[in-house]
Amino acid sequence: MKWPSFFRTIQAKLIIIYVLLILIAMQLIGVYFVSAMKNSLTSNFTKDLQERAELLSVLAADKLGGTGDTGENNPVESLGAIVNNLFNLNGAEIQVLDASGKVLITSYPSHADYVGKKNTQTVVSRALQGIKDNEEYVIDEDNVRKKVVAKPVMNNGKIVGAIYIVASMKELYDTMGRVNNIFISGILLALGMTCVLGVILAHTITHPIKEMTNHATAVAEGSFDQKMPVFGNDEIGQLSEAFNYMTSRLREALIQNEEEKEKLASILTNMSDGVIATDEAGKVILMNRRAGAILGVDEDELAGSDIAQVLGLTPEQADTFTEGTYVTMLLQISPEEEKEKSRHYMVRVTFTPIHRREFGITGTIAVLQDVTEQEKLEASRREFVANVSHELRTPLTTIKSYTEALDDGALDDPPLAARFVGVIQNETERMIRLVTDLLHLSRLDNKEALLRKQPTDVLEMLEDVSDRFSFQMQQKGILAEVRVEEGVQKAPFDRDQIDQVLDNLVSNALKYTPSGGSITMEAALTEGRLLAISVQDTGIGIPKKDLDRIFERFYRVDKARSRNMGGTGLGLSIAREIVLAHGGTISLQSELGQGTKVTFTLPLGDEGGSAS
Structure with a gap:
């Protein structure tokens, strides 16, 4: 061979x-x-x-x-x-x-x-x-x-x-035979010398070609540090110089390409949006980490899968996608491992076709933007507007009704007129409280509420809160108790703001605790040097299904009952915003029929200072 x-x-x-x-x-x-x-x-x-x-x-x-x-x-x-x-x-x-x-x-x-x-x-x-x-x-x-x-x-x-x-x-x-023999001998001698000269000539030509072949093989395998020797100024020498120039340019181009590839890979990996690339048949060829997180799979698992199945597109949506036009869809996606938890992502998917000259559409780029929080915020905004409208409409409707009654002749009946005027005053005060709470929330949301932090005696503050509600507690036969752990003396916070938090929490506990119950206010230090203040009652408690939304604005567990009690549905929301403004946290624990415990923490730093 x-x-x-x-x-x-x-x-x-x-x-x-x-x-x-x-x-x-x-x-x-x-x-x-x-x-x-x-x-x-x-x-x-x-x-x-x-x-x-x-x-x-x-x-x-x-x-x-x-x-x-x-x-x-x-x-x-x-x-x-x-x-x-x-x-x-x-x-x-x-x-x-x-x-x-x-x-x-x-x-x-x-x-x-x-x-x-x-x-x-x-x-x-x-x-x-x-x-x-x-x-x-x-x-x-x-x-x-x-x-x-x-x-x-x-x-x-x-x-x-x-x-x-x-x-x-x-x-x-x-x-003639002797002459022929001499001629044949000369031919053989000449052929022998020709072979030798041919080998030398062929080696002179092929040696640079072999060297170039070896270097080309090395370049093809990724070795760009070797340089082709130049054996002369002839055509082969010029070819060697051109090969060396080509190698250097190719090395520079590959280095630049690797840098661009690394940049692109880093961008794709760290993008907040998911990116999926497909071929002309709609098969997945590339997926970044964020897209895998949204879909709940590893990015290598879906290689070669059909994107319509991956995203759960309907036949109508799939037909729109395959038309090769710029398309935006809003999809609800449930990751595989989250299906049992009923967690869903609202994803805005934008399909952009990839066009190549003379080949038409060669693929599609799908950008997955997680708009779950945006949709939640939008839903919350709509719900908030509806709740505000409802909260304002109810007293306004009542005021309008009683005003019309007074206008229709109720003024001529002094006892009835006095009762109607009292209702109008109560509804007006209710609207004032609602607007005041909304303005307070607005200032907290916009960081416009200044926090005047001063060293405050915790025991004294809790006793003052207990004294403010003592008359109401005595009326309902509720026992009030204040507990302060040893070592808890003074802490830096805005006394007025924290008083409002405690008033809201105690007011709620008082509303939902039946006669003969108890309300306990307790202050202690945590391991992370945080001041933890809790308000615990023995009231009716809160169902587990409502615990996640209890701090939402206008959210009521029993809407009719809480509204009749005069609440605006903003107390816990205001309390949470005040605690967050102080740099703390607030949490709620409750068992239906056994009572509720609300705990908030405050940092102990910046004593004597003030912050916004």
Whole structure:
């Protein structure tokens, strides 16, 4: 498996291409060179045979024509001496033929028996017919290539014979073979050197690429501290510099992206509103901690869930959400772990589609705003306005009715008129008390009520409260008791304000405690160095369902009975606001039919000072 992977590398491809280019070039050169050399050698060899045959035919013309005055007795023998001495060729046979084609002379002694016999070769027949260019290639029984040349012998325009030459081309082809061997050796040597040079060249090119690949892999894995070495000023060097620049810019971009991501994650985590992100199919892909708290689940549990099911949307609401438009809904959500406690969140959900160019809507951002307290405050405001309206309307209606009665003639009946005027006065005083309490609450809400804190004797204050209600308690046969723990002497607070708190608490206890009961006022120190003052009665008590709302304004456990007793429904609310203004707390404990205990605490710091 290693070699196939090597051949797929750029280095192997460069070496192969480089070697193939050299091999093809040398092959083309070799083919051309060998072909040209073969043609040249063959042409020269044939030309030499043609010239020898031409010269011999000239010499033989005089001998065979019998016209020459040579003084020789036997011209054939003289011609044989010329053939053997002057025209003897290594590996060639020369025959002199007469006009009939019979062999007169042969240069091969082994072919002496050819003398007197007729040579029937085609080239000989053509030569005896007067054709000068007669040649052909033959291969004998020993598989030796030979060149055959035949020339006519002319004497006075008459053919008197022919010259026949058969020359072996073995030496010529042996020479060509040696040249080919030399050429092949040169090709192999050149290819070897080419391979070495190709490896060096390929390494020079691929080494920077390998380095860049390693650095690119490291960058992909998050390592941006390594720098690509620059091996030169060529294109690869410029590429290395560009790669280093890209790495630095990418590192800066990722650092900035991480910072922005951390900022966004911190913002999402610490947002007071819940945020849920979905994909184009409405599946939850992201949820912050606040959204999980509102829904009562872990933010990782709902990944991949459908947001319509998560928020409990109705089919109509889900259809509106999937339209991809800006939508705001008010939903009531019950967290899973709070369902048994019947706790609900009023959540205003705003759906904002995410648009991506060329892709349309790719998701939705849902912002969950907990408006439970706002809705409660709004409901309380509406209830407060309704209660104030009702509290004012009742005495006003009574005053109007009695005024109309007086106007209709009740003034003429003095006893009846006096009773009507008394009712009008009582209702007027009731409205004055109501307005006074409302103004007092308004000043406390707006921090406009100044607290004049002074060291106050706690025992003396409680005894004064008991003395103010002593006559009413004696009338109902209620026993009053004051208890002050040892060590409790003076404490800094606004005496008038705390007197009002105690008056409201004792007044309530007196109203709802039957004859023969008792009211106990007690002062003690807590572990946190707070002064705790409590008012406990043995009255009718308060049902548990009303305990959470007992300090709300105008809230009455028994509305008809408390209104008949002259209460405005603001006493406990005013008491709570005064205690909170002092920096303390107030709480109420009660059992139906067993009595009620109201306790408030006051801090002991800032003695002798005053605060608003």
